[in-house]
Amino acid sequence: MPDTIRMQVTRYRPGRDSAPSMQEYVVPLREEWAVLDGLNYIKDQLDGTLSFRWSCRMGICGSCGMTVNGDPR
Numbered sequence: 001m002p003d004t005i006r007m008q009v010t011r012y013r014p015g016r017d018s019a020p021s022m023q024e025y026v027v028p029l030r031e032e033w034a035v036l037d038g039l040n041y042i043k044d045q046l047d048g049t050l051s052f053r054w055s056c057r058m059g060i061c062g063s064c065g066m067t068v069n070g071d072p073r
Contacts, residue, residue, distance in 0.1 A: 005029040007038050009050065023047075035068060 004026050012020040025046055027038045036054060043050045052066075066073060 001031075002029055005038070007035075007042065009039070009042070011050075035066065035073070 005028075006024055007027055008022050008024050010020050011017070011023045025042045027041045027046070030037070039050070039052055043052075
C-alpha cells in the first residue's frame with residue numbers, strides 16, 4: 001500500500017478567481033482516515049487557506065457532506 005494519496009479539491013476564492021479550480025495535495029494514506037481527515041490534514045499541515053464546513057462527523061445534519069468522485073457523500 002502506498003504511503004501517500006493525492007486529493008483533488010475544488011477551490012473557489014471569490015474576488016480572486018473567476019471560476020472554481022482544482023488544486024491537488026499529497027496527503028498521508030491512513031487506513032483509518034476518512035476524507036474529512038485528509039481535508040483537515042491539508043488545512044492544518046499544507047494549506048491554511050483551505051476552508052470548509054463540517055460539524056460533528058455523525059452524518060446527521062449534512063454540513064460535512066461533499067461530492068466524492070462525482071457522488072454525494
